[in-house]
Amino acid sequence: MNPQTPRIAIWLLKQLVVNIDHNSLVGDFEEIYQSRFQNHGHVGANIWLWGQILKLVPSLLRNSIYWSIFMFANYLKIALRNLNKSKGYSFINIAGLAVGMSACILILLWVHDELGYDRFHKNADNLSLVFIEDDQYDLLWDNTSIPVAPALEQDFPEVINSARISSVVSLIVRKDKRFRERGAFVDPSFLSMFTFPFVKGEPETAFDDPFSIVITEEVSQKYFGHENPLGKVLRIDNEDDYRVAGVLHNVPRNSTIQFDFLLPMQRFIQQDRDPGNWGRFQLNTYVQLLENTTPADVEQKLASLADQHLPQENIALRLQPLARIHLFGLAGEGGRVKYIYIFSLVAIFILVIACINFMNLTTARSGNRVKEVGLRKVVGANKSDITRQFLCESVLLSLLSCVLAIALVFLLLPAFNSLSGKQISVDLFTNGQLILALIGLSLLTGILSGSYPAFFLASFRPVKMLRGTFLFSPQNKGVDKTWFRKILVVTQFSLSILLIICTAVVSSQLEFMRTKELGYNKEEILWLRMRGNLKQQYNSFKAELLQNPNVLSVTATSELPTNIAKSNSGFDWEGRTAEEDLAMNRVLVDHDFVTTLNMEMVQGRSFSKKITTDASEGYILNETAITAMALESPVGKRFSFNARDGLREGTIVGVVRDFHFQSLRNGMKPLTIYMAPDECNYICVRLRSDSPDLPGTIKFIEDKMHAVVPDLPFEYHFLDEAFDSMYRAEQQLGKIFSYATFLAILIVCLGLLGLSAFMAEQRTKEIGIRKVVGASILNIVRLLTKEFVILVSLANIIAWPIAYYAMTDWLSSFAYRQRIGIETFVLAATLALVLAFVTVGFQATRAAFANPVDSLKYE
Amino acid sequence: MLTKLEDQILLAVWKFRGKAYGVNVYEHLENVTESKVAVGVVYFTLDRLTKRGLLHSYKGEPTAVRGGMRKKYYEITKDGMATLEDSKKIHDRIWEDYPNLGTIR
Numbered sequence: 029m030n031p032q033t034p035r036i037a038i039w040l041l042k043q044l045v046v047n048i049d050h051n052s053l054v055g056d057f058e059e060i061y062q063s064r065f066q067n068h069g070h071v072g073a074n075i076w077l078w079g080q081i082l083k084l085v086p087s088l089l090r091n092s093i094y095w096s097i098f099m100f101a102n103y104l105k106i107a108l109r110n111l112n113k114s115k116g117y118s119f120i121n122i123a124g125l126a127v128g129m130s131a132c133i134l135i136l137l138w139v140h141d142e143l144g145y146d147r148f149h150k151n152a153d154n155l156s157l158v159f160i161e162d163d164q165y166d167l168l169w170d171n172t173s174i175p176v177a178p179a180l181e182q183d184f185p186e187v188i189n190s191a192r193i194s195s196v197v198s199l200i201v202r203k204d205k206r207f208r209e210r211g212a213f214v215d216p217s218f219l220s221m222f223t224f225p226f227v228k229g230e231p232e233t234a235f236d237d238p239f240s241i242v243i244t245e246e247v248s249q250k251y252f253g254h255e256n257p258l259g260k261v262l263r264i265d266n267e268d269d270y271r272v273a274g275v276l277h278n279v280p281r282n283s284t285i286q287f288d289f290l291l292p293m294q295r296f297i298q299q300d301r302d303p304g305n306w307g308r309f310q311l312n313t314y315v316q317l318l319e320n321t322t323p324a325d326v327e328q329k330l331a332s333l334a335d336q337h338l339p340q341e342n343i344a345l346r347l348q349p350l351a352r353i354h355l356f357g358l359a360g361e362g363g364r365v366k367y368i369y370i371f372s373l374v375a376i377f378i379l380v381i382a383c384i385n386f387m388n389l390t391t392a393r394s395g396n397r398v399k400e401v402g403l404r405k406v407v408g409a410n411k412s413d414i415t416r417q418f419l420c421e422s423v424l425l426s427l428l429s430c431v432l433a434i435a436l437v438f439l440l441l442p443a444f445n446s447l448s449g450k451q452i453s454v455d456l457f458t459n460g461q462l463i464l465a466l467i468g469l470s471l472l473t474g475i476l477s478g479s480y481p482a483f484f485l486a487s488f489r490p491v492k493m494l495r496g497t498f499l500f501s502p503q504n505k506g507v508d509k510t511w512f513r514k515i516l517v518v519t520q521f522s523l524s525i526l527l528i529i530c531t532a533v534v535s536s537q538l539e540f541m542r543t544k545e546l547g548y549n550k551e552e553i554l555w556l557r558m559r560g561n562l563k564q565q566y567n568s569f570k571a572e573l574l575q576n577p578n579v580l581s582v583t584a585t586s587e588l589p590t591n592i593a594k595s596n597s598g599f600d601w602e603g604r605t606a607e608e609d610l611a612m613n614r615v616l617v618d619h620d621f622v623t624t625l626n627m628e629m630v631q632g633r634s635f636s637k638k639i640t641t642d643a644s645e646g647y648i649l650n651e652t653a654i655t656a657m658a659l660e661s662p663v664g665k666r667f668s669f670n671a672r673d674g675l676r677e678g679t680i681v682g683v684v685r686d687f688h689f690q691s692l693r694n695g696m697k698p699l700t701i702y703m704a705p706d707e708c709n710y711i712c713v714r715l716r717s718d719s720p721d722l723p724g725t726i727k728f729i730e731d732k733m734h735a736v737v738p739d740l741p742f743e744y745h746f747l748d749e750a751f752d753s754m755y756r757a758e759q760q761l762g763k764i765f766s767y768a769t770f771l772a773i774l775i776v777c778l779g780l781l782g783l784s785a786f787m788a789e790q791r792t793k794e795i796g797i798r799k800v801v802g803a804s805i806l807n808i809v810r811l812l813t814k815e816f817v818i819l820v821s822l823a824n825i826i827a828w829p830i831a832y833y834a835m836t837d838w839l840s841s842f843a844y845r846q847r848i849g850i851e852t853f854v855l856a857a858t859l860a861l862v863l864a865f866v867t868v869g870f871q872a873t874r875a876a877f878a879n880p881v882d883s884l885k886y887e
Numbered sequence: 888m889l890t891k892l893e894d895q896i897l898l899a900v901w902k903f904r905g906k907a908y909g910v911n912v913y914e915h916l917e918n919v920t921e922s923k924v925a926v927g928v929v930y931f932t933l934d935r936l937t938k939r940g941l942l943h944s945y946k947g948e949p950t951a952v953r954g955g956m957r958k959k960y961y962e963i964t965k966d967g968m969a970t971l972e973d974s975k976k977i978h979d980r981i982w983e984d985y986p987n988l989g990t991i992r
Contacts, residue, residue: 033954045927045930051956051957051959052908052909052946052956052957052958052959053909053930054954054956055949055953055954055956055957055958055959056908056909056910056913056926056953056958056959057926058952058953058954058956059910059952059953060910060913060914060926062952080925080926080927083925083927084925084927
């Protein structure tokens with residue numbers, strides 16, 4: 029039995045020795061090993077074998093390191109010479125890549141910021157929001173009631189902590205400083221569950237006193253300047269004095285929970301009129317689950333809790349992890365995640381377009397490098413050496429571009445922040461992750477864009493290259509290697525056309541939503557919040573306002589007509605069968621709601637002051653509600669609503685024409701309008717549209733308001749602003765799309781400019797001869813532009829169905845949408861064709877006008 | 888011109904008369920020079936000499952003791968012989984005047 033030679037040693041040997049026939053070498057080693065084994069034993073043989081292998085290492089290492097450094101220095105030198113030699117192309121290459129990369133970096137920063145929402149909490153993975161799913165009406169609520177949190181903590185061992193949060197906007201006063209601030213009532217456990225670190229004060233004892241307040245640094249600065257705020261007093265809503273018990277760092281912008289001050293939950297519960305009621309959904313409940321417990325596990329058990337306490341309602345308590353709320357909303361759909369995908373895709377598109385530019389220009393111009401490569405091969409370069417050289421070159425270029433791109437990013441960041449409504453900052457020197465990402469991005473770009481030219485050039489046979497039979501131009505039909513470049517150009521244009529179409533569709537949808545006939549007039553309406561004594565003195569306040577000739581009409585409403593979200597069941601109407609049930613949105617108003625908002629009554633009448641029963645019994649429904657209830661002649665029919673605080677019986681007095689009371693994403697829903705001035709939160713004022721003195725009118729309203737509530741700051745808004753803010757995400761999408769499209773087109777045109785200049789240069793002699801023989805300038809221009817026009821047309825054909833599919837999908841989330849017309853496609857096609865034609869035509873004309881004597885005199 | 892190592896290896900191959908291969912050349916070298924030689928060096932030199940046409944190689948039969956691998960035998964070619972002859976002449980001429988080195992004064 030022969031001893032086994034260590035396999036690993038043999039393997040190493042094969043790795044280390046490259047140029048020798050492995051078979052006989054390994055055989056020889058085995059033989060010597062065997063004889064050593066006979067003479068010196070196991071140990072002796074092994075020492076010999078490993079000794080031999082070790083001896084091989086240093087020389088090989090020395091060799092490879094020396095040569096790689098030497099060759100790299102050479103590559104660098106040649107690369108820089110080439111850059112210098114053709115400054116124009118180098119500029120196009122580097123600028124195109126830099127612009128593409130900076131766009132990509134900006135978008136990736138945005139994506140990173142979005143993905144980082146709520147991640148700063150130490151317990152981020154274990155925190156969940158409790159929300160309510162109403163199976164019957166397919167509704168989701170993020171609000172729960174006061175008793176939910178204690179019950180969860182008590183009944184479920186998986187829930188180790190819980191916190192209730194009730195947002196509030198309050199007037200905070202200290203001496204002459206009075207501002208309205210966003211705040212929240214929270215449980216003491218809030219401070220330990222979430223990571224909002226204290227600057228001053230003790231988190232454990234902060235809320236021991238029910239009249240303590242915790243403020244952020246910003247608020248502290250505002251009210252106390254450089255004083256120490258601890259122990260000082262702030263008066264809230266002109267009622268109670270609270271003592272400052274702590275100062276928090278400002279809440280990070282990428283937090284879902286936003287506040288400027290915190291008050292103890294205890295106070296909220298004291299002020300509530302029915303704190304034990306499970307059905308009063310009014311605050312957010314967060315729970316902290318045990319490590320390794322998934323929300324899904326707990327959710328199953330939660331079902332019993334809802335059934336036990338709210339048996340009459342068909343609802344379920346559910347959990348959504350905090351870290352997912354921003355991206356996925358409550359139910360896993362909607363949310364921002366769609367936009368993250370879209371923007372990431374756009375970033376990739378732009379980068380790909382820039383990379384293709386680079387590939388195209390490099391391969392096109394590689395004709396000029398053929399002799400160099402040939403010589404390198406003759407002197408002994410392998411395919412892999414050439415590949416490495418060109419990859420090095422492209423990585424070098426992409427690193428250069430990256431540096432330029434970073435400069436651009438710094439330059440553009442403020443503009444980008446105002447565009448996206450974020451405050452992204454780039455701290456290049458302390459953010460290791462970012463630096464790694466940037467290096468990764470440039471390596472990726474370099475390798476991606478250098479790969480094709482590198483392999484392309486490395487694959488030629490040196491003899492052909494040096495003899496000069498290697499021709500790299502389109503007129504040489506025999507070796508038409510340009511097909512790949514054509515594919516790349518088509519890809520570029522397809523992506524650009526895709527972006528153009530998307531931009532056109534998004535902006536036309538935005539325009540459509542902005543100008544859509546809503547069923548009411550949202551212009552010239554000023555609104556205020558109904559606060560403090562305004563509610564009690566509403567009628568006299570309204571009368572005062574109407575004295576001004578520029579105020580046409582005033583109404584009170586529970587929700588702004590741009591977004592009436594409140595939805596209920598419990599409606600009853602004449603002729604309803606037992607199993608019929610209808611969820612309707614409802615809005616509570618005063619007499620003048622319909623007239624103030626210029627709505628149109630289809631049947632019946634609006635509420636009237638002359639008919640006293642209207643205030644307690646009148647109902648106005650919209651057309652959709654009538655259709656849903658299948659009422660033949662609705663006016664005068666009995667109608668009632670069973671609210672939580674009692675049954676309201678009445679009759680239908682009128683039917684209003686359907687108006688869009690929600691975002692146009694949603695379809696038309698049934699709506700009930702009835703009067704309940706006590707529950708109104710907003711005052712809407714219709715101003716005269718040709719009002720000569722708008723500032724004066726606003727000042728008038730301010731004075732009248734301060735006569736009623738002198739302590740409250742005067743804050744007014746216009747209804748069309750509220751309307752626009754509903755489509756902020758779409759507007760952002762539209763803007764980013766248009767900038768991305770602009771950049772993409774810019775980069776593509778840059779690339780095309782370089783490519784066509786090169787091709788015209790290649791065909792200088794051909795053009796010269798053609799002209800001598802009698803071709804007109806038009807003939808020449810046509811010759812040079814024909815190919816690009818064909819490519820762009822092809823790109824159109826590819827991009828259209830993709831764009832159509834993608835935009836149909838996007839539009840499907842809107843109940844009211846613009847159809848995608850053929851003109852959008854024609855527009856995109858025309859734009860792309862014109863741009864391509866202008867870019868190429870510029871070069872072609874220049875080439876065509878050249879004097880043939882100049883181009884032919886060297887023959 | 889041959890280097891000293893090439894000289895020695897060419898001679899070793901000639902000495903084994905068509906039966907030279909990695910192992911015996913290597914062992915012979917160790918015996919003659921009385922010093923440790925890296926095996927790798929032998930292979931690279933054999934390879935180089937073959938490429939220069941001074942040696943000719945052919946495959947032998949696989950044997951069990953070699954883990955089933957074939958031997959690669961080396962033979963000296965005519966060119967090789969001529970070079971070796973030249974080398975000897977040069978060698979002799981260099982050493983001609985110094986038949987006895989004597990002792991260092």
